[in-house]
Amino acid sequence: MGVASTLFLLIGPLTMIASATPDFAKKEKKSCNHCHLKPEGGGERGFRGLYYKGHRFSFKGFVEKAEAKKAGVKPGAVGAASKPTRPYAPRAK
Secondary structure, eight states: OOHHHHHHHHHHHHHHHHHHHOOOOHHHHHHHGGSSSSSOOOSSSSHHHHHHTTSSSOOOTTHHHHHHHTTTTTTOOOGGGGGGGOOOOOOOO
């Protein structure tokens, strides 16, 4: 296997992950910090981002007030304020 092939195998998946965030924001018509702690998106997720990932990248069944309460944050919180203060790992049923 050549150097180029090896680099692609190592770096290729990372570029796909990095480009997914803007696509999700566009799909859901939300800003990046609606789901992520950083305004530009990427990296650590807030309670909405954890819900979204845990439900196969869907907000189906998401109830803001109920999920915020489970995560220990205020409804409507975005960015760093949306970081769960309680154990929060939502999973699709």
